[in-house]
Amino acid sequence: MITLTEVSKQYGHTHAVEDVTFTAQKGEIIGFLGPNGAGKTTTMKLILGLIRPTSGKVRVNKLNPLIDRMAILPEIGYLPENNPLYGDMKVVEYLRCIAEIKGVTDPQKIQDIIENVDITEKATAKIDELSRGYRQRVGLAAALIGDPHILILDEPTSGLDPIEQEKIKNLIKKSAKNKIIIFSTHVLSEVEDIATRLVIISDGEVVYDGDKPKRTGGVEKLFKKLVAKS
Amino acid sequence: MKALLKKELAFYLNNPLGYIVIVLFAVFANFMFVKDIFVTGSASMRPFFDILPWLLMVFVPALTMRMIAEEKRTNTMEVMLSLPVSETQLVLSKFFAGWLLTAIGLALTLGLPISMYMLTGQVGGRIYLPEVFVGYIGELFVAASFISISLFFSSLTKNQIVAFLASIVTIFFLVIFSTDFASSVIPPFLESGLNYLSPVVQLSGFSKGIIDIRALFYFVSFTSLFLFLTVVDLERRP
Numbered sequence: 015m016i017t018l019t020e021v022s023k024q025y026g027h028t029h030a031v032e033d034v035t036f037t038a039q040k041g042e043i044i045g046f047l048g049p050n051g052a053g054k055t056t057t058m059k060l061i062l063g064l065i066r067p068t069s070g071k072v073r074v075n076k077l078n079p080l081i082d083r084m085a086i087l088p089e090i091g092y093l094p095e096n097n098p099l100y101g102d103m104k105v106v107e108y109l110r111c112i113a114e115i116k117g118v119t120d121p122q123k124i125q126d127i128i129e130n131v132d133i134t135e136k137a138t139a140k141i142d143e144l145s146r147g148y149r150q151r152v153g154l155a156a157a158l159i160g161d162p163h164i165l166i167l168d169e170p171t172s173g174l175d176p177i178e179q180e181k182i183k184n185l186i187k188k189s190a191k192n193k194i195i196i197f198s199t200h201v202l203s204e205v206e207d208i209a210t211r212l213v214i215i216s217d218g219e220v221v222y223d224g225d226k227p228k229r230t231g232g233v234e235k236l237f238k239k240l241v242a243k244s
Numbered sequence: 245m246k247a248l249l250k251k252e253l254a255f256y257l258n259n260p261l262g263y264i265v266i267v268l269f270a271v272f273a274n275f276m277f278v279k280d281i282f283v284t285g286s287a288s289m290r291p292f293f294d295i296l297p298w299l300l301m302v303f304v305p306a307l308t309m310r311m312i313a314e315e316k317r318t319n320t321m322e323v324m325l326s327l328p329v330s331e332t333q334l335v336l337s338k339f340f341a342g343w344l345l346t347a348i349g350l351a352l353t354l355g356l357p358i359s360m361y362m363l364t365g366q367v368g369g370r371i372y373l374p375e376v377f378v379g380y381i382g383e384l385f386v387a388a389s390f391i392s393i394s395l396f397f398s399s400l401t402k403n404q405i406v407a408f409l410a411s412i413v414t415i416f417f418l419v420i421f422s423t424d425f426a427s428s429v430i431p432p433f434l435e436s437g438l439n440y441l442s443p444v445v446q447l448s449g450f451s452k453g454i455i456d457i458r459a460l461f462y463f464v465s466f467t468s469l470f471l472f473l474t475v476v477d478l479e480r481r482p
Binding site: 025062063064065066080083084087088090092094096098099100102103107110111112114115116117156 | 246247248250251254255258259318319320322323325326327328329330481482
């Protein structure tokens, strides 16, 4: 379980997030929506313990990610914004390296993930030579290694063409069983397709946290209404 | 940590940078020694061990400048910090990779003592190989201290050129504290302290084939201090 209680993060005089409170439970796929600079990435980094909150409490499985990172991080798969990868490594080398770090020693498990994310034909290619879509799938494969209970995906479909977006969406849906998935996006239809819950953040504040509207186009209407209002 | 070490080494094995730096080091080291050997006519490796810290001053920062700075610039450090690996493991893997690569560079100069051993054998008065061996151990300790400094500066910036220059300047001052020039410009009350800080001064025993426990203590403490500061910097969360 992930709990954020009145979490604020300030950079100088700028409030990146302010009094953010929400809880994520097992089995939920949370669509994290918000305009650019709304505080989505900051919130994700706070959950991972990559940055320190100015005030408030972040807990992952009741542990503080800043103090107990070695206990928490095996439970989390993370796909950062812009998906930084080691371009000089081959795909399979990179995934083996991540697997070793995560303590996954069975080569079959790496092979299964490679097949799941459909990068078999690029397994021996250098990461620098891959298209953006393939790179994104490699990043997702790395996040999925070790079968973590929590997946934090920062704009997993950003910059991809509609076919690639569809593939990534299906991968997220496929990996969702018994996990907490938090993914941020600008694409409202994505939330409608895969999220079970919706959190809208605007100017660093959570302006909506609840079920996603059931009607087609409902997410877009809600988003426009709330973001325009704030 | 094995996986991290492999990752670090893989970069240098997959890229020309590692090969270029190591080969250049070996070429310069061999040349600097050979160019004077027939002038001095002395069958000793000590002049070689005296030159090496000056070469390591450039070689080590060139090799290690990117290790953390580049990972910060490209955000791969964020990926690493989101994995179950401690900052200490991250820093140590980079340190040992740098040390191993430096050891390879030093190994490429082993032809010098070997050929000298064979040449001097023909005229009598062979060089004493255990002394040479201890000299190389000393150079490895000097390299370790330089790597720790370079890693520290690499952790402070996202720009590897800044890291390179900051490391060279710092190491330059440490090396120069051992010279006669420094003694002539440094106030007497500072001289012995700064002299002690110089890795070159600590190396002098090793160059003569003597393993000095005080020098060992100095190298281990010096290297540990900068590695610790690097870990502290990585552990810092904005």
